[in-house]
Amino acid sequence: MVSLTDLGELASAAASPVWRRVAGAPAVAEPAETLLGLGTPSSDVPMLSLRGITKRFPGVVANDGIDLDVFGGKVHAILGENGAGKSTLMKIIYGFYRPDAGSISMDGQPVVIHSPADSRRLGIGMVFQSFSLVPALTVTENVALFLPQQGAVLNRPWLERRVREVSARYGLDLNPRARVADLSMGERQKVELIKLILANARVLILDEPTSVLAPHEVDGLFSVFTELKRDGYAILFITHKMREVLASADQVTVLRRGKAAGTAEGGALTAQQLVALMLGIDAPKEVRNTARVKPRPQTAALEFNRVSTGSADDPRSLKEVSFQMMPGEILGIAGVSGNGQQELGETLLGLRSRRQGSVHLFGHDIGRWPLHRILGSGVAYIPEDALGMAVVPQMRVTENLVLGDIGRYNGGLWLDWRAIQTRLGQSLEGFPLPLARAEARADELSGGNLQRLVLARELTRGASVVVAYYPARGLDLVAAEKTRQLLMDCRSRGASVLLVSEDLDELMALSDRLMVMYQGKVAGLFYPENVTLQEVGLLMTGHHA
Amino acid sequence: MNIFWLVLGGAFTGAVGPGVSVLYATYGEVITERAGRINLGIEGSMLMGACFGFLTAVETGNVVVAILAGGLAGSLLSGIHAYLVVFRDTNQLATGLAVTLFGAGVTAYAGRSFVGSSIEGLNPVAIPLFSNLPVVGRALFQQDLLAYAAYALGPLLWAFLHYTKWGLSLRAVGESTNVAFAAGRNPARWQVAAIMAGGLLAGLGGAQLSLALTHSWTEGMTAGRGFIAVALVIFGMWSPLRAMIGALLFGGAIGLQLQLQSIGAPISPFILDMFPYIITLAVLTVWTGAALRAMPEGLKGVLKGTV
Numbered sequence: 001m002v003s004l005t006d007l008g009e010l011a012s013a014a015a016s017p018v019w020r021r022v023a024g025a026p027a028v029a030e031p032a033e034t035l036l037g038l039g040t041p042s043s044d045v046p047m048l049s050l051r052g053i054t055k056r057f058p059g060v061v062a063n064d065g066i067d068l069d070v071f072g073g074k075v076h077a078i079l080g081e082n083g084a085g086k087s088t089l090m091k092i093i094y095g096f097y098r099p100d101a102g103s104i105s106m107d108g109q110p111v112v113i114h115s116p117a118d119s120r121r122l123g124i125g126m127v128f129q130s131f132s133l134v135p136a137l138t139v140t141e142n143v144a145l146f147l148p149q150q151g152a153v154l155n156r157p158w159l160e161r162r163v164r165e166v167s168a169r170y171g172l173d174l175n176p177r178a179r180v181a182d183l184s185m186g187e188r189q190k191v192e193l194i195k196l197i198l199a200n201a202r203v204l205i206l207d208e209p210t211s212v213l214a215p216h217e218v219d220g221l222f223s224v225f226t227e228l229k230r231d232g233y234a235i236l237f238i239t240h241k242m243r244e245v246l247a248s249a250d251q252v253t254v255l256r257r258g259k260a261a262g263t264a265e266g267g268a269l270t271a272q273q274l275v276a277l278m279l280g281i282d283a284p285k286e287v288r289n290t291a292r293v294k295p296r297p298q299t300a301a302l303e304f305n306r307v308s309t310g311s312a313d314d315p316r317s318l319k320e321v322s323f324q325m326m327p328g329e330i331l332g333i334a335g336v337s338g339n340g341q342q343e344l345g346e347t348l349l350g351l352r353s354r355r356q357g358s359v360h361l362f363g364h365d366i367g368r369w370p371l372h373r374i375l376g377s378g379v380a381y382i383p384e385d386a387l388g389m390a391v392v393p394q395m396r397v398t399e400n401l402v403l404g405d406i407g408r409y410n411g412g413l414w415l416d417w418r419a420i421q422t423r424l425g426q427s428l429e430g431f432p433l434p435l436a437r438a439e440a441r442a443d444e445l446s447g448g449n450l451q452r453l454v455l456a457r458e459l460t461r462g463a464s465v466v467v468a469y470y471p472a473r474g475l476d477l478v479a480a481e482k483t484r485q486l487l488m489d490c491r492s493r494g495a496s497v498l499l500v501s502e503d504l505d506e507l508m509a510l511s512d513r514l515m516v517m518y519q520g521k522v523a524g525l526f527y528p529e530n531v532t533l534q535e536v537g538l539l540m541t542g543h544h545a
Numbered sequence: 546m547n548i549f550w551l552v553l554g555g556a557f558t559g560a561v562g563p564g565v566s567v568l569y570a571t572y573g574e575v576i577t578e579r580a581g582r583i584n585l586g587i588e589g590s591m592l593m594g595a596c597f598g599f600l601t602a603v604e605t606g607n608v609v610v611a612i613l614a615g616g617l618a619g620s621l622l623s624g625i626h627a628y629l630v631v632f633r634d635t636n637q638l639a640t641g642l643a644v645t646l647f648g649a650g651v652t653a654y655a656g657r658s659f660v661g662s663s664i665e666g667l668n669p670v671a672i673p674l675f676s677n678l679p680v681v682g683r684a685l686f687q688q689d690l691l692a693y694a695a696y697a698l699g700p701l702l703w704a705f706l707h708y709t710k711w712g713l714s715l716r717a718v719g720e721s722t723n724v725a726f727a728a729g730r731n732p733a734r735w736q737v738a739a740i741m742a743g744g745l746l747a748g749l750g751g752a753q754l755s756l757a758l759t760h761s762w763t764e765g766m767t768a769g770r771g772f773i774a775v776a777l778v779i780f781g782m783w784s785p786l787r788a789m790i791g792a793l794l795f796g797g798a799i800g801l802q803l804q805l806q807s808i809g810a811p812i813s814p815f816i817l818d819m820f821p822y823i824i825t826l827a828v829l830t831v832w833t834g835a836a837l838r839a840m841p842e843g844l845k846g847v848l849k850g851t852v
Contacts, residue, residue: 117729132727134720136842144710145717145728154708
């Protein structure tokens with residue numbers, strides 16, 4: 001632990017370029033000359049180095065043999081889709097998870113990180129998406145709360161001076177006496193950075209730092225990065241936005257399905273190269289939609305007509321979305337998560353109010369229909385958040401199976417559970433996915449079992465419109481293929497399927513037509529055979545193909 | 546006109562004495578609530594302090610030991626509350642009331658043979674020079690030692706909350722247990738400590754009531770002063786300094802009531818007894834809107850009934 005005097009020296013040293021020597025001293029037993037060069041971009045020794053990091057969760061390998069080198073004085077971006085394993089990797093570095101295999105070293109020395117306290121001691125700091133700040137306290141008080149060690153009496157003048165010095169040096173521009181509650185999200189992020197710097201962090205990890213920021217604040221953050229680089233800090237930031245990587249990163253590591261798809265130097269990168277790295281070329285899916293239909297003129301199963309929701313500057317809210325989905329068609333929705341896909345389904349169900357436009361189901365305007373009437377008209381819904389939207393967590397598997405579709409099983413006033421059991425058995429007969437024990441509570445199920453439960457309920461009731469969010473999420477490869485086959489079966493019997501996915505291969509393989517969403521708008525609508533993965537990827541990230 | 550000023554002056558002179566016990570309880574509840582917990586059991590803690598302080602004084606004749614015993618008794622009772630709400634996750638309001646009822650029962654039983662006993666107790670000590678000041682002198686500087694300690698305690702608690710690392714931790718716990726935990730604090734431990742410290746202060750307040758103000762023990766003698774303290778915390782916006790104003794206000798209402806009774810005002814004594822509580826309620830009604838913004842985040846769920 002650092003004593004109070006050390007801390008004072010350290011913080012004042014932070015204002016001078018040689019501070020690295022001090023900060024590095026406790027963690028490393030190398031001669032000072034090496035340390036001096038440590039933070040410069042030309043250094044060969046990475047400040048933080050990962051080798052073969054592997055982390056398995058039940059049913060999924062979140063990180064699979066990942067190597068990563070982070071250098072002082074450089075911004076290293078971790079780019080990847082949702083579920084690619086970015087957050088898991090960061091949490092391993094920060095000590096939340098222990099890797100199943102692999103090693104971590106700092107400044108060339110192997111280290112063991114068992115807890116966030118370990119990583120903080122080694123000089124690794126993390127800014128989470130949901131900030132660790134107390135809104136009712138001032139900037140200074142928040143910083144003081146996280147200082148490693150201090151005297152009994154808060155030395156407010158000293159703390160405030162440190163906050164001012166660090167703010168001034170890195171262009172963070174904060175009033176130390178301001179209450180955090182009165183600060184914007186961008187300013188709160190600055191408080192987090194100051195906290196880390198004053199707590200002697202040298203590797204700064206930022207989890208999706210731009211997701212809470214307005215565009216001009218994003219530029220501000222990147223110029224702060226530049227200042228921090230100059231003093232030798234290593235910055236590791238997670239994002240799924242390519243524009244940000246191109247704007248700020250010196251190095252990029254792309255994660256895809258838990259693996260490092262590649263690392264590249266930022267300067268020479270183009271958007272096309274990043275797309276290629278992100279999407280990769282995978283083995284073709286076995287289930288493929290080989291007989292794609294062109295929609296015949298008929299009544300659309302589902303029609304959105306210039307639908308807008310929410311406020312116009314929220315990237316998630318729909319903006320004049322129009323499309324038609326025909327019976328017997330799979331309409332794939334491609335897009336980075338958080339670009340209006342969620343709103344699409346919620347608007348269909350009437351859970352989200354429309355500002356303008358109309359939604360039609362087989363020609364009927366369903367704008368004023370209550371939810372049970374919409375679901376009763378043959379809409380099956382597989383939501384993104386199964387535990388939150390599709391099941392009652394405390395209820396048993398059987399109860400949850402019956403709950404969403406009670407009309408099919410009840411025989412009058414009372415529920416005859418034995419009869420229900422029999423009829424459940426009949427309707428699930430031939431369902432290709434194994435289900436969990438009927439007596440298990442839904443909240444005890446693994447992600448894959450939960451997903452199978454929802455799939456079983458929604459796909460066995462003969463719906464004519466199936467809305468499926470990431471249907472294969474949490475499933476192993478075999479189950480995922482069977483699920484895709486189930487969707488194809490729905491299509492074959494004339495149902496139309498709205499398939500929302502981040503897996504472009506899956507979308508390309510199954511969709512009759514593909515719609516790309518970006519910031520709540522329809523960025524493109526076409527037949528999959530007419531576009532390449534790269535073109536779709538660019539549209540998904542706001543570039544024009 | 547003359548009588549009016551006389552009554553008001555008398556009310557002010559008589560304000561501090563009855564206000565001190567409420568002030569201690571208010572300090573205690575400020576500490577408790579700053580840690581994000583609410584303790585309606587401090588009424589019980591006051592009774593414990595009043596009863597066991599008095600009993601100890603009768604048995605030992607040592608007033609310092611009596612004061613300490615009162616504080617300890619109050620703290621132990623609030624320990625029950627702390628255990629239940631922090632570790633067993635019970636409803637804080639219901640638990641606090643149950644603890645108060647328990648404290649009332651325990652003290653009624655323990656103190657039954659001491660009703661009517663007399664003690665030397667704590668007597669006013671005039672501070673030279675200051676006590677000769679007009680009006681203020683007698684009101685403020687001819688008090689017992691616990692009252693003087695209460696004057697000092699307000700600024701001290703305020704400094705503790707804002708200028709020590711423990712105060713910072715306590716406030717952080719009260720605002721967000723998650724952030725406090727992320728900063729390496731153990732929120733449960735802090736909350737138990739805060740609740741028990743609150744009970745200790747309420748116990749001291751109770752002891753002041755029986756040892757210094759009335760020099761006697763009667764069953765249920767706190768008469769809701771603990772609940773008044775909970776209200777004064779809101780009035781004082783969770784600040785120990787503003788709590789002093791609140792306690793003076795309540796004490797002043799008691800002083801006013803006594804003055805009115807002594808000059809034979811033609812008002813029913815029962816109505817007059819309600820005076821302090823009516824004034825407190827009226828002030829709360831007017832004041833609450835502005836005060837609630839200062840409420841620690843951790844309390845908001847309790848008052849909305851979501852915790």
